[in-house]
Amino acid sequence: MSLPATESVPIGKPSFQHALEAARAAAGGQHYPSGALYVVATPIGNLADITLRALHVLLMVDAIACEDTRHTQHLLRAVGIQRSGSELIALHEHNEIEAAQAVIARLQEGQRVAYVSDAGTPAVSDPGARLVAAVHAAGLRAIPLPGASSxxxxxxxxxxxxxxxxxxxxxxxxxxxxxxxxxxxxxxxxxxxxxxxxxxxxxxxxxxxxxxxxxxxxxxxxxxxxxxxxxxxxxxxxxxxxxxxxxxxxxxxxxxxxxxxxxxxxxDDDRVLRLLMAELPLKTAVKLTAEITGQARNALYERALKQRDG
CATH class of the missing domain: 3.30.950.10 (Tetrapyrrole methylase, C-terminal domain)
Incomplete structure (x- = not known):
C-alpha cells in the first residue's frame, strides 16, 4: 500500500515533513501484506534515528499496538503523524496475553497492525515476544522492521x-x-x-x-x-x-x-565463592556457590572458612 498524495499526508512537525515525503517515496512502492503484524523499532533517544520504512508503516497500518499509548502518541506527534486514540491498542507486560488476542482478531479480519515498545526494538528486552508468538501460533505473519536497539x-x-x-x-x-x-x-x-x-x-x-x-x-x-x-x-x-x-x-x-x-x-569455583563472600553472609555465599557450580556444600564451606581466615 502507498501513502496518500503528499499534500494529504498529516504533517504536524515541519522538521519531519521531508522525512515523511521521503518515506512515501522510498517505501511506498514496497509490498505490505494485509493481515500481518509489523514489529517496528523506534528511537531509543534521538528521534532522527527512526527509519523511513517505520514512518511509512506507522502511517499506513490500520492500528498501532503499543507498550504505552501516551508515550507512543507523543512519539507520533513529534514526527508529524496524527493518529486517533481509537487507533492505538495498549499492549504491555501486564496484559500482553489478553491484548494479543485483540490484535489477532484484527489481523484475521485482514487489517495491518504495527507494534511498538516505548523505545528500541520490541520483544528483545521490552514486551512483544508473547504477541509475536501468539501471532505465529495463529498462523499469521509477523514482519520485523529493524532499527534502533540499545x-x-x-x-x-x-x-x-x-x-x-x-x-x-x-x-x-x-x-x-x-x-x-x-x-x-x-x-x-x-x-x-x-x-x-x-x-x-x-x-x-x-x-x-x-x-x-x-x-x-x-x-x-x-x-x-x-x-x-x-x-x-x-x-x-x-x-x-x-x-x-x-x-x-x-x-x-x-x-x-x-x-x-x-x-x-x-x-573457577574459588573465585565465585570469593565474589559472593564479599557481599553476602558466609553460609549464603556457600549455598549459592554450590547451586552455581554443582560442588559439594561441605567442601565449599571448608574453603570459605580458609578464605575468610586467610
Missing part, C-alpha cells in the same frame, strides 16, 4: 575484539543475593555480556560488578541523546566513576562486560 548500540561502541560472540542478559535481579549470584555466574562467562539498568539501581549494579575487579566494562549512559556518555574501565573502578559526578547516576544505562582477556582462564 543492545547493538552499546556493543558497537564497546570496541570488543577477538571472538565476536556475546550474551544478552538484560536486567539483573533487584534483590542483593540474587544479583550477586547472577554476577558470580557472569564471572564464569568468557564472552561479552550486555546488561541494562535503570538509574535508581545503577549504583547497586556497579557495586556488584566491582567484585569482577580488572575485567573491563563499557558503560553507555543516555545512548543517542544529548548528554550521552560512553566510558570503558575496570569493573573495580565503576562505583567511583559513578560517584565522581551526580549526573552520571541519571538516565538509562546499557553496559557491556568485556570478554576475558586472551590467556585468562574463566573464573
Amino acid at each position: 543492545v547493538t548500540c552499546a556493543l558497537s561502541a564497546a570496541g570488543i575484539t577477538g571472538d565476536p560472540g556475546f550474551v544478552f542478559t538484560g536486567f539483573l535481579p533487584s534483590k542483593q543475593g540474587e544479583r550477586m549470584s547472577a554476577v558470580a555466574e557472569l564471572a564464569r562467562e568468557p564472552r561479552a555480556v550486555v546488561l541494562l539498568e535503570a538509574p535508581h539501581r545503577i549504583a547497586a549494579l556497579a557495586d556488584a560488578l566491582a567484585t569482577l575487579e580488572e575485567r573491563l566494562v563499557t558503560v553507555g549512559r543516555e545512548l543517542t541523546k544529548q548528554f550521552e556518555q560512553i566510558a570503558t574501565m575496570a569493573c573495580a573502578a565503576l562505583p567511583a566513576w559513578l560517584a565522581a559526578d551526580p549526573q552520571r547516576l541519571r538516565g538509562e544505562f546499557a553496559l557491556v562486560l568485556h570478554p576475558h582477556e586472551a590467556g585468562a582462564a574463566p573464573s
Whole structure:
C-alpha cells in the first residue's frame, strides 16, 4: 500500500515533513501484506534515528499496538503523524496475553497492525515476544522492521575484539543475593555480556560488578541523546566513576562486560565463592556457590572458612 498524495499526508512537525515525503517515496512502492503484524523499532533517544520504512508503516497500518499509548502518541506527534486514540491498542507486560488476542482478531479480519515498545526494538528486552508468538501460533505473519536497539548500540561502541560472540542478559535481579549470584555466574562467562539498568539501581549494579575487579566494562549512559556518555574501565573502578559526578547516576544505562582477556582462564569455583563472600553472609555465599557450580556444600564451606581466615 502507498501513502496518500503528499499534500494529504498529516504533517504536524515541519522538521519531519521531508522525512515523511521521503518515506512515501522510498517505501511506498514496497509490498505490505494485509493481515500481518509489523514489529517496528523506534528511537531509543534521538528521534532522527527512526527509519523511513517505520514512518511509512506507522502511517499506513490500520492500528498501532503499543507498550504505552501516551508515550507512543507523543512519539507520533513529534514526527508529524496524527493518529486517533481509537487507533492505538495498549499492549504491555501486564496484559500482553489478553491484548494479543485483540490484535489477532484484527489481523484475521485482514487489517495491518504495527507494534511498538516505548523505545528500541520490541520483544528483545521490552514486551512483544508473547504477541509475536501468539501471532505465529495463529498462523499469521509477523514482519520485523529493524532499527534502533540499545543492545547493538552499546556493543558497537564497546570496541570488543577477538571472538565476536556475546550474551544478552538484560536486567539483573533487584534483590542483593540474587544479583550477586547472577554476577558470580557472569564471572564464569568468557564472552561479552550486555546488561541494562535503570538509574535508581545503577549504583547497586556497579557495586556488584566491582567484585569482577580488572575485567573491563563499557558503560553507555543516555545512548543517542544529548548528554550521552560512553566510558570503558575496570569493573573495580565503576562505583567511583559513578560517584565522581551526580549526573552520571541519571538516565538509562546499557553496559557491556568485556570478554576475558586472551590467556585468562574463566573464573573457577574459588573465585565465585570469593565474589559472593564479599557481599553476602558466609553460609549464603556457600549455598549459592554450590547451586552455581554443582560442588559439594561441605567442601565449599571448608574453603570459605580458609578464605575468610586467610
